Amino acid sequence: MTYVEYKMLNPMQKFAYNFKKFFKNAPGAIGRFFKAVGLAIVHFFVGIGKGFKDFGVTFVKGDWATKLSYVIFGVGDIHKGKYYKGILYFLVEVLYVLFMVFFGGEYIYKLPTLGTATKVVEYDEFGFEKVLDHGDNSMIILLYATLTIVVTIVVFAVYISNIKDAYRHQIMRQNGEKPTSLKVDAKEFLDGKYHITLLSFPILMIGIFNILPLIFMILIAFTNYNGKEHLVMFDWVGMQNFGNLLNVVDSARKANTFFGIAGWTLIWAIAATFSNYILGIIVALMINKKGIKLKSLFRTMFVITIAVPQFVSLLLMSQMLTQDGAFNILLSHFNGGVNPRIDFLAGTPLMARMTVIIVNCWVGVPYTILSMSGILMNIPEDLYESARIDGASPFKTFTKITLPYMIFVTTPQLITQFVGNINNFNVIFLLTGGKPSNPDYHSAGYTDILVTWLYNLSMGEQKDYGLASAIGILVFIICATLSLIVYNNSKSMKDEEAFS
Amino acid sequence: MKKILAILLAGMMTATALAGCGESGGSGTESKADGGSQADNTSKSDGGGATIDPSFPDESLFGDETNITLKVWAPDKAVNLTKEQVKAFQDHYSNTTFASIEVVAQGESDAATMIVNDPEKAADVFGFPSDQLEKLVDADVLSPVTKGFVDTVKANNAEKTVTAVEAEDGSLYAYPETNDNGYYLVFDNTVVTADDAKTLEGVLEACKKAGKQFILDSGNGFYSCVFAFTGGAVIDGFEADGETQKFVEYDETEVVKTLMAFAKLMKDYKGTYTSQDPANISTGFKNGTVAAGVDGSWNSTADKEALGDKFGAAKLPTINVGGTDKQIISMFGYKYIGVNSHTKYQRAAQILAYYLTGLQCQQDRAEKLGWGPSNKAAQEALADDPILTAISEQAENAVPQVKIAGTFWSSMGTLGSELYKDAWNPDDEAATKTLFEKTIANIRDEG
C-alpha cells in the first residue's frame, strides 16, 4: 500500500490497517530486537577498541600537561587556564584515592573469596567473652565491593573525560582560543546541556538505590547465600542456582516447581490483564454512554477501591473469603441457613486460582475504568457518525470501531499491565499466600507466582537468597525482552517525533 | 584478682541455692545439694559472701564497664513486666553503673532474623524461641553464657531446656527462660468433659453434638507436624552435613496408618474439625461457635478471658489408630534469652541476661504472664496451675523444637492441608504413602 492509498482510507480503515500491520510485524520485530541487541554488543566492543586507540594517540600527541593528566587528574585543564574544572577533576582523584584506601580497597581485595576471617574472641578469668574481631560477613563484602566497583567505573569515566578535556584545551590553545569561563559553562547547563542538569539528580538516585542493589542481587545469584549454614559466610558457586532451576533431570523437584510456577504465572498474567481490560472497557462504556446520568457518582464508587491501600482491602477480602467469612455467611442465606463452607482461597487449586483472578478484577478494574473513560472520550465522533449512517448495530460499532481503537492505542499500556501482573505480588501474597499448597513443589503452592515464590524463598524460613536471585534474574529476562520488543515497535514509540 | 572472683562466684552460687530453698519450700533440697557441690568444686574457699543477693551478681563483676547503655528485646506482652524487672536490676547497682537500659517490644519469632540482618543495631539482650537457635549459631551472633554462670544455670533449670542449648564442649549458647513454648488442648468444659478430652474422637464427638467447632491449624507446620510425629516420624536434629533434617527410624506403614486415621477424623467430623488460625479460638469461645482447640500458651490469657469459669485445659488427646489409642506427639520449644556478641557491654549484658532468667524473674513472669518457667524451683511452685500442668504433661510427649531445617515448616504445613482438603480420600493408602514420602523428600531437600 502506498502512502497515497493509505491517506485515502477512511479513519476506520486506517486503524484496521495499522492494527493488522502491528501484529503482522511482530515476528519481524522480535528478530530485529535480537539483531539490535547483537549490534549493540558489537558496537560496544568496537567502541572500547576505539577508546583504547584514542587513549594512546592522545598520549603521543599531548604536551607535558596533557601527559601528566594521565596520572594526575585535571593538570591539563589547570595548565590551560580552565581552573575550576581542573580543580574538580583533581578533587575527584583525591577523593577516590581516599575512598579506596579507607573503604573500597579492603572489599575489592576480599571479593574473590568473599571473606575468610572467622570470629576471634578471648575470655577473661570469670569467663566473660570479649570479641576482638567479628570476622567477615560475605554479604557486606559483596555489597561494598559492588559499590566500590561502581564508584571505580564512574571515576574511570571521569578520568577519560579529564584526558579528553585536557587534549581539547591543548588543541584550543594551539588554535589560539581561550577556555570558556565558569559563567558561560553554567549558562550552557541551562540550555544546550540542560539534559545533564535535569537528569543528574534522578540518575544519581537511581544509580545508588536501584542499579547498585540490582548488580548486587545479580551477583548473589552466583553464590550459595542461603540459610543452610551460609548466612554469614558464603562462596561463589557459579551457575549452580540456575542449574537447580532449569535442570529437570538432576534437580527435578526445583525445576518442576520453577516450570510449573512459571506456567501459572503466564496464565495468571494473561487472565488478569485481559479480564481487567475487558471488564474495565465494558464498565467505562456503560458509564460514558450518552444519556447515563450520575457519571461522576459511578466513577467515584469505583475509585474508592484505588484509594484504599491494597494491604487493607486484600486482607479484608481474604478474611471475607474464609470458610466462616462473610461470603459463606451470605451464601448460607441462599442455602437454607446452612453454611456451605466453601474454601475459596485454599480449597481446590482451580477454585483458588479462579478466586484470585476474580478478586484481582475487583482490585484492578477501577484503574482500567479511569484510564479508559478518558480514551473513550477521545475517539473521533465522526467514526461513530459514519457507522450510524451505514446502519451498523451498536454491537457492531463496538467490535469494529471502539474495541480496535482501544486495543490499538493502549497496546503499550497493556504490556505494562501484563508485566505488572507477572510481578503482581500483593494480590497473591495478601490473598492466598500461595495456598493451596502443593506437595510436589519446593516451598510453593498452586497460586504462587514467581515473585511470591521468590519472596518465600528469600524472606521465609529458608533464606535461600541465591536461588531467589536466580529466579529474579529469569523473571527479569522474560519481562525485559517482552517489553523492549513491544515498546520499540509500538506506534507511540515510532510516532514519537510526530510533534517535532 | 582471680581469687577474689573465685570467692565471689562461690558465694553467689551458694546464695542462689539457699535462696532457691528459702523461697519455695519443698524444692530446696535438690538445688541445695547441686549448688553446694558445685561451689565446692569451683573453689576451695568457704562461701563467705553468702549475703549477696542471688539474683544480683556482685557489682565488681561489671569490671571496668560504667555508664552502661543496653537494649533489651521482649515480646510486646512482656514489655511492661520486663521494664519493672530491669528497673529493679538497675536500681540495685550504683548510679554510675548504668546510663540507661531500654526495653523494646520485638516479636520473638522475628528476633533472630533481625539480629542476623544487622547485629549492630539489634538488642544486646533478647528473647528467642529454641528453633531460632541454629540460625543464630550459624550467624555467629550469640555470646555464649559466661563460664562463671554455666554451672549455676545448668543446675537451676530443667534438663531438657539446658541440653537443647548446650554446645558440644559443654558451654551454653543462651540462658533458658521458659519451658512452655508449645500448644495444648483448650476447651469449653460445659461442652467437652475432662473425660472427652482424653481422646480426639471424644473431643470431636462432644463438639459435634453441641454443634460447635474444634480448631487445629492444620495448614501450619508448627501444628500439623503432630500428624507425622504421632505416627512415629520424629525429627532428630541434623545429618552430619549440618543442614539436612534427620529423622529417627520410623515404620512407614505405621506413619501412613496414623495419617489415615487423622484424615478419617477430619472427614467424619467435617464442619466440626476446622483448620483455622489459632487466633480464632478465643474469638470463637466468645461467640460460642468453638468448643475446643489446640492453642499455644501465648494465647492462654485470651482463652481464659473468653471462657471464664468454663475454661478447661489438658494435654493433647490420644487418637485411635488401628484399635490402639496413641498419644498425639507435638512440637515443643523453649524460650531463651541470648546475648548479642556485638554488644559493647559484654559483662553487663551477660549479667542482665542471667538476672532476667533467674528464679525471681521467672516466677514473676509465670504469675503475671502465665509463662511456664524453666527454673526447677519455680516449676514446682506452680505445680497446680491447670495450663502449666497441661503444658508440662504435653512436654513429656513432645519433640524439642531445635535444629529444624528451613524447609520443615512449609512441607509439614502442606502435609496437613492435603489431608484436610475436601478432595482427600482418607482410605487411600497409596496416596497417603506418596504424600508422606513427598513431604519427607521436601523437608530433606532431596531431588
Add this chain to the structure above:
Amino acid sequence: MIKSYKFRRNLANAIIYIILGVMCLIWISPFVYLVLHSLRADGGVLTNNALLPKQLTFQHFIDLFAGSTSSSLNFPKWFMNTFVVACFSCVISTISVLAVSYTFSRLRFGMRKPLMNIAMILGMFPGFMTMIAMYYLLKIMGLTDPTHELFGFVERQLVGLVLCYSCGAGLGFQISKGFFDTVPRALDEAATIDGATKNQIFWKIILPMSKPIVVYTVLTSFIGPWTDFILAKIIMGDTHENYTVAIGLQLMIDPDHKTQYFQQFMAGSVVVAVPITLLFLKMQKYYVGGVTAGGVKG
C-alpha cells in the same frame, strides 16, 4: 418509529443503570463491611460472625488514638510519620519524574534512546533481594540509626525511607512523557526564537500547562508510603515509633497482637483509607486527565 427507538434506548439505559448499580454495590460493599466492623462492639477476630454487627461503638477508634496499653503501638505517631514521609517523597518524586520526562520528551542527545530503554526495564526486577542492599546503603549513609536525630529533630530513618520511596521515581516517566509529547512543539520553537533557554521553556511554558500530570504524579507518589509494608519494616526494624501506618497495622495482626488488636486494626484501616479516598475524589478529574493524556497519545 421514533417512539420505539426512544423506548429501546430507555430500556437499554435502565438495564445499564441496574448493572452499574449492582457492580457499584459489589465494589463498595467490602468497604461498608470494613467500616461497620470497625465499629463492632463485640470484640475479637473477624470470623464466625453475622454479616452485620449487632452493636456499634466508637471505642476502637478512641483506643487507637488515645494510646493503647501496648508500648509498641502508637497509631497517631505512625500516621504523622507516614504523612511526613509521603509529603517529602512526593515532592522529590514529582521533581524527578517531571525532570526526566521533560528531558526525554523535549531534549535530544546521544544517550537518549539507550537511557530510555534502560529506565524502562530497570523497574522489572522483583525488588525483595535489593531491599537488604538498600538497607546497608542507608546504613553507611548513617540513615538507619534511630538514636541520634539529624540536626536534633529529623529522624534519620524517616529520611532514609523518603530516599527509598523517591529514588526510583524517575523510572516512572512514561505517562508524564506521553503528556509532554502532546504539548505542541511549536510553543517551544516560538519561545526559542524569542531567546528563551531550555530552562526557561521548562519552567515558564511547559510546567504551567501540565497541571493534570503534576497532580497525577503527586497523587501516585503520595500514596506509595501508605501502602508499602515490606521495605519500611526492614529499615525501621524494632524502632516502633518510626513505623509507618502500613507496617504498624501489619504489626497489629501478627500472631502476638492479633487476638487483642484486631478491631483496632480495622479501625486503623478505616482511618488510613478515608483521607486517601477523599484526596482521590477531590483530584479525580486531574488524575483522569493525566492518565489519559499521558498513557494514550496515539
